[in-house]
Amino acid sequence: MTDPDTTPPASGKPRRRKDARPGEIIAAGISEFEENGFHKANLSRIAQKAGIAKGTIYLYYESKEALFLAAIEEQVTSVMSESEADLGAVNGTTRDLLNKLLKNMYDRFVHGEAQALFRILLTEGDRMPDVISSYHAMTVQRGTKLLKMILARGIDRGEVRPGPVLETPQVLIAPAVYFAVHKMMFKNAQPLDFEQYFEAHLDMLFNGVLKKQAAD
Amino acid sequence: MTDPDTTPPASGKPRRRKDARPGEIIAAGISEFEENGFHKANLSRIAQKAGIAKGTIYLYYESKEALFLAAIEEQVTSVMSESEADLGAVNGTTRDLLNKLLKNMYDRFVHGEAQALFRILLTEGDRMPDVISSYHAMTVQRGTKLLKMILARGIDRGEVRPGPVLETPQVLIAPAVYFAVHKMMFKNAQPLDFEQYFEAHLDMLFNGVLKKQAAD
DNA sequence: CGGCTTAATGACTTTTGGGTCAGTAGGGAT
DNA sequence: ATCCCTACTGACCCAAAAGTCATTAAGCCG
Numbered sequence: 232m233t234d235p236d237t238t239p240p241a242s243g244k245p246r247r248r249k250d251a252r253p254g255e256i257i258a259a260g261i262s263e264f265e266e267n268g269f270h271k272a273n274l275s276r277i278a279q280k281a282g283i284a285k286g287t288i289y290l291y292y293e294s295k296e297a298l299f300l301a302a303i304e305e306q307v308t309s310v311m312s313e314s315e316a317d318l319g320a321v322n323g324t325t326r327d328l329l330n331k332l333l334k335n336m337y338d339r340f341v342h343g344e345a346q347a348l349f350r351i352l353l354t355e356g357d358r359m360p361d362v363i364s365s366y367h368a369m370t371v372q373r374g375t376k377l378l379k380m381i382l383a384r385g386i387d388r389g390e391v392r393p394g395p396v397l398e399t400p401q402v403l404i405a406p407a408v409y410f411a412v413h414k415m416m417f418k419n420a421q422p423l424d425f426e427q428y429f430e431a432h433l434d435m436l437f438n439g440v441l442k443k444q445a446a447d
Numbered sequence: 448m449t450d451p452d453t454t455p456p457a458s459g460k461p462r463r464r465k466d467a468r469p470g471e472i473i474a475a476g477i478s479e480f481e482e483n484g485f486h487k488a489n490l491s492r493i494a495q496k497a498g499i500a501k502g503t504i505y506l507y508y509e510s511k512e513a514l515f516l517a518a519i520e521e522q523v524t525s526v527m528s529e530s531e532a533d534l535g536a537v538n539g540t541t542r543d544l545l546n547k548l549l550k551n552m553y554d555r556f557v558h559g560e561a562q563a564l565f566r567i568l569l570t571e572g573d574r575m576p577d578v579i580s581s582y583h584a585m586t587v588q589r590g591t592k593l594l595k596m597i598l599a600r601g602i603d604r605g606e607v608r609p610g611p612v613l614e615t616p617q618v619l620i621a622p623a624v625y626f627a628v629h630k631m632m633f634k635n636a637q638p639l640d641f642e643q644y645f646e647a648h649l650d651m652l653f654n655g656v657l658k659k660q661a662a663d
Numbered sequence: 664c665g666g667c668t669t670a671a672t673g674a675c676t677t678t679t680g681g682g683t684c685a686g687t688a689g690g691g692a693t
Numbered sequence: 694a695t696c697c698c699t700a701c702t703g704a705c706c707c708a709a710a711a712g713t714c715a716t717t718a719a720g721c722c723g
Contacts, residue, residue: 352632364637431614435612500672
C-alpha cells in the first residue's frame with residue numbers, strides 16, 4: 232500500500248480518552264439504532280458519529296450485539312429514572328390524577344425519546360428476552376400497579392365505579408399506545424390531531440370509569 | 448459436477464409453468480417475510496420454499512425489494528377483501544354493533560395473520576409509502592368511517608351521547624391495537640388474559656359512549 | 664424425430680458490512 | 694529529550710447473501 236494519509240489532518244482535540252469513550256460510543260449507537268434498527272445499523276457510521284475509528288468500538292464492546300444491548304439498557308434505565316420523579320404526589324380527584332398520568336405518558340411516549348426505544352424493542356425484542364422483561368417490569372408492570380392504586384383510591388372516595396377495568400387497567404392507557412403506533416406508521420401519510428385525540432381519549436376514559444353522578 | 452440429482456426424484460409434475468410461478472413465489476415470499484422481516488429474509492430460502500432455484504425468482508421479480516413490495520401488496524389486498532364481507536348487516540343496538548365489530552377486529556388483528564403484516568409495516572414501512580397509504584386507507588380510514596356511521600346512528604336512536612369521541616372514534620378500538628402490540632412484545636414474558644381484557648375494554652368503551660340510561 | 668424457443672438452473676461474481684490486527688502516535692514517567 | 698505503554702487507527706479479511714449468466718432441458722411444431 233502506498234497509503235499516504237494514515238494520519239488525519241489534525242484537530243487540536245485530545246485523542247486519548249479511555250474514560251469518555253464508552254459514553255460517546257453508546258450515544259452514537261443509540262442514535263444509529265434508533266434511526267435504523269439493529270440490522271440496518273452500521274458500525275462504521277456509529278464510529279463516524281462518535282468521531283472515532285471503527286476499530287475503537289471493539290476496544291469497548293465485543294460485538295455489534297453487545298453494543299446494542301448496552302445502548303438499550305442505557306436507554307431503558309434513563310427513561311425509567313426520569314419518570315421516577317413525578318409519581319409521589321398523590322393528591323386531588325381521581326379525574327385529576329388520571330389526567331396528569333396520561334399527559335405524562337403522552338409526553339414521554341408519543342412526543343419524547345421513549346418512542347424510538349419502543350419501536351426498537353417492538354421490532355427487535357425477540358433477540359433479547361431479558362431486556363424485554365426488564366422493560367416490561369419498568370413500564371407495564373409499574374404502570375399497571377399505579378393505575379390500580381389510583382382506581383382503588385377512587386373507589387374509596389366514591390368516584391370510581393367498580394368493574395372489570397380494575398383487573399386490567401391497561402385498557403385505560405391503551406389509546407396512548409395506539410397514538411404512538413399510528414404516528415410511527417402514518418406520520419408521513421396521515422398524522423392525527425393530538426389535542427382532539429387526547430380529548431376523545433379522556434372523554435371515553437372518564438365516562439367509563441367515573442360514577443355517573445361524580446364530578447363534572 | 449458429479450451431482451446426480453439435478454432432477455428431483457420425480458413428481459409427475461411439469462417443470463415449466465410460467466403462469467403459476469409468480470403466485471408460488473409470492474406465497475413463499477410472504478411466508479419468509481412474515482417470519483423474518485425484510486432484512487433477515489433470505490432469497491435462497493424463498494426459492495426453496497417455492498420449490499425452485501434462486502435464479503428463477505429473478506425471471507419474475509427484479510430484486511428482493513420488488514418481490515417484497517409485491518408480496519406485501521398482495522397481503523394487504525387479500526386481508527382487506529376478506530373483511531369486505533361482514534359489514535353489510537347493520538342491525539341491532541349500537542352496543543351489539545360495536546361488540547360485533549370489536550370481536551371481528553380482535554380476531555383478525557390479534558389472533559389472525561393480519562398481525563404479521565402489521566409488524567412488517569411497522570418495521571419496514573418507511574421504504575414503501577404507497578403501500579402504507581393504501582394500508583391506511585383500507586384499515587384506519589375505512590374503520591373510522593364505519594365507526595362514525597355506527598355512532599351517528601346511535602345518536603339518532605338515542606343510545607349514544609354526543610362528545611369528542613365522534614371526531615376521533617379510533618380511541619374506541621385502540622385497546623385492541625394495544626393488545627396486539629403487547630402480544631408482539633411480551634408474548635414470551637407476560638401474556639395478557641384475553642377474555643378479561645376484552646371485558647374491560649367493552650366496559651370502558653360502553654360506559655363512555657352510551658347514554659347513562661341506555662341499554663343494559 | 665430433430666430442431667428451436669425459452670423456462671429453469673445453480674455455480675459464480677459482487678457487494679456489504681461485521682470483525683481483526685499490525686502499525687502509529689499521544690503523553691506520562693524518568 | 695527519549696522511552697514506553699497503550700489508546701487508537703483504518704486497511705484488510707472473510708462470511709453471508711444479493712444478484713448474474715452460460716448452460717440445460719421441457720415441450721411444442723413441422
